[in-house]
Amino acid sequence: MTTILFYLFSALLLGAALFVVLNRNPIYSVVGLVFAFMNLAAMYFLLEAYFIGVLQVLVYAGAIMVLFLFVVMLLNVQPDRPHPGLIHPDRWWFGIMALIFVSLFLLLIGQGVRALLTSPAEDAAGMGSVADVGEALFTSFLLPFEIASLLLTVALIGTVFLAKKKV
Amino acid sequence: MSWSDLNSTLPELALAVTALILLILEVVKEPPRAQFAWTALGGIALALVLEFALPIEGQFYNGMIALDHFSRFLNVIFMITAAGAVLIAVPYLRKSLEERGEYYALLLFATIGMMFMAKAHDLTILFLGLELLSIPLYILVGFYRHRVRSNEASLKYLLLGAFSTGFFLFGIALLYGSTGATHYDAIRQAIVSDGQLSPAMTLAGFGLLLVGFAFKVALVPFHMYAPDVYEGAPTAITAFLSTGPKVAGFAAFLKVIITSFAVTTQHWWGIVWVLAALTMTVGNVTAIRQDNLKRMLAFSSVAHAGYLAVAVLVGTYDSAFGMMFYLAVYAVTTLGAFGVVALIEGEEETSLEIDGYRGLARRSPFLAAIFTLAMVSLAGFPPTAGFLGKYFVFSAAVDTGNTWNIWLVVIAILNSLISVYYYLRPVVAMYMQEPADETPLPMSRVAVPVFLVLVLIVLGFGIFPMMLVKSGVAAAGSLF
Numbered sequence: 001m002t003t004i005l006f007y008l009f010s011a012l013l014l015g016a017a018l019f020v021v022l023n024r025n026p027i028y029s030v031v032g033l034v035f036a037f038m039n040l041a042a043m044y045f046l047l048e049a050y051f052i053g054v055l056q057v058l059v060y061a062g063a064i065m066v067l068f069l070f071v072v073m074l075l076n077v078q079p080d081r082p083h084p085g086l087i088h089p090d091r092w093w094f095g096i097m098a099l100i101f102v103s104l105f106l107l108l109i110g111q112g113v114r115a116l117l118t119s120p121a122e123d124a125a126g127m128g129s130v131a132d133v134g135e136a137l138f139t140s141f142l143l144p145f146e147i148a149s150l151l152l153t154v155a156l157i158g159t160v161f162l163a164k165k166k167v
Numbered sequence: 168m169s170w171s172d173l174n175s176t177l178p179e180l181a182l183a184v185t186a187l188i189l190l191i192l193e194v195v196k197e198p199p200r201a202q203f204a205w206t207a208l209g210g211i212a213l214a215l216v217l218e219f220a221l222p223i224e225g226q227f228y229n230g231m232i233a234l235d236h237f238s239r240f241l242n243v244i245f246m247i248t249a250a251g252a253v254l255i256a257v258p259y260l261r262k263s264l265e266e267r268g269e270y271y272a273l274l275l276f277a278t279i280g281m282m283f284m285a286k287a288h289d290l291t292i293l294f295l296g297l298e299l300l301s302i303p304l305y306i307l308v309g310f311y312r313h314r315v316r317s318n319e320a321s322l323k324y325l326l327l328g329a330f331s332t333g334f335f336l337f338g339i340a341l342l343y344g345s346t347g348a349t350h351y352d353a354i355r356q357a358i359v360s361d362g363q364l365s366p367a368m369t370l371a372g373f374g375l376l377l378v379g380f381a382f383k384v385a386l387v388p389f390h391m392y393a394p395d396v397y398e399g400a401p402t403a404i405t406a407f408l409s410t411g412p413k414v415a416g417f418a419a420f421l422k423v424i425i426t427s428f429a430v431t432t433q434h435w436w437g438i439v440w441v442l443a444a445l446t447m448t449v450g451n452v453t454a455i456r457q458d459n460l461k462r463m464l465a466f467s468s469v470a471h472a473g474y475l476a477v478a479v480l481v482g483t484y485d486s487a488f489g490m491m492f493y494l495a496v497y498a499v500t501t502l503g504a505f506g507v508v509a510l511i512e513g514e515e516e517t518s519l520e521i522d523g524y525r526g527l528a529r530r531s532p533f534l535a536a537i538f539t540l541a542m543v544s545l546a547g548f549p550p551t552a553g554f555l556g557k558y559f560v561f562s563a564a565v566d567t568g569n570t571w572n573i574w575l576v577v578i579a580i581l582n583s584l585i586s587v588y589y590y591l592r593p594v595v596a597m598y599m600q601e602p603a604d605e606t607p608l609p610m611s612r613v614a615v616p617v618f619l620v621l622v623l624i625v626l627g628f629g630i631f632p633m634m635l636v637k638s639g640v641a642a643a644g645s646l647f
Contacts (some may be wrong), residue, residue: 107367140229141291142228143172143176143228143231143232143292144231144291144292144295147283147292147295147296147299148295150183150276150279150299151295151298151299151302153276154273154276154299154302154303154306155302157190157269157272157273157306158273158302158303158305158306161269161306162306162309162312162321
């Protein structure tokens, strides 16, 4: 059952991601991204990482994407002109590179899937609750947590400095 | 967490506290703000003292960081680089009335990132260190908000950097998926004992990691951003940009390869071989055509990345030592060279072309002599330390006896010969041509220590290299 759900959500996730990239209307792309994040959250649930899954919905699909949508609407971005299509004399090398990349990637995925099917999945129980995540964050992952806080401080300083009219 | 864990990160803590103090001072203090630079220098000095006052070794925070001779050697380079960048910035910022606390604070944050990259023994910390280095640099490159070039460079760097970060993170994810670990030793264990999910996935993860590193240290073909970003950034930042991230990137690259992926060499050495050969050739050949000194030095730093990639490729004890020596010399020399460029370029970057250097020996003999020394060392003439660095790296490659390595060294030496041409062009202009105007250049006394350290390291360690050799050997030793 889990395996079927995994493939279902993976397919939806990939489809949504392709929709984001290929769509020429920014608003549709943003909505597609929300859908992709929802599917990603479903993947977390399948891994029994419930708290991370909820955060994914609340923070990414919720808060951050609403911000994206606001920015796109405020900037009033016009839908892009239809692009000349992937098959174009100027783009043949691009097509070949993409083909090589995709076939290599499929090969890789196939290998990984085969390995996954032959080896049992690890027991992920006991990492899903808020308490577990919190404890891991403040014991074994204390240092990454603190560095990440420095990182956010820097990003905040940068945003204020670069975006303010007069500092 | 125990006290020893906390002690192991005291230098970084000192720098972080200094940076926060600077941010507060920025709000409180009215210009002129000469104290800012001194506060930053004080923080760096404190961190340097703490680095040596706590001679602890081992792994801390559940093995996430490792303190050894390697991390100490590099941290000293980083702090010297940071101090040099602060000193170069003082006259530079004063000239353009942009003396701000954020500048020094961001510089210190970037230094913390580099220090964590050298200390990292876990891909999580490596990634966070890399980001803590990159994000302040994106901001600093665009520090001159009213200059279009500066904005353009910042945006280019941010977009391409974010892209390479994506590759890097995807690589870490694949490695974790395959080996179940982010710890360097655990990854090696999984590879050696065949505890990986799929060897192809591990290699793909390593490949993506390689792309991330190659971008940070500007290996061809991931160097496209380098000339534009180096040219558009404020010159005082270019000095930092072409030394700090490159040293940190190569150090972390070397450590990851030697600690985790040495057993898989046969799968990737060909790629790194091509990258190294391409990088030095493209860097040197393109540098010949540049008239703008900043662009020329940018391509020169690309070329040096190619020489350093040789050391990564060889991956022996000798080559690791050669790389340590090379990195120390390269950092100081390039910092000094950009320091001179920053002092000469004038208001609004008017004299960056090679014509602006004509007859400089008469206008400012001191700067001309320093610049000549830096160029000679970068070109790799004896008796400068630049020569020894190249000698150590190349001889380590030849000593392996591998035909491919020897061919790579042949390419590298041919490239060094090409590089002599463009390194000596400004020297010829400075000493053998008439200046356009004879007015002596005003000389900033603040930057003098940077140049004295440059003379000390380039000539001092070029003639009496034993001290640097000893610490380099110890640093390389703790990797094996």
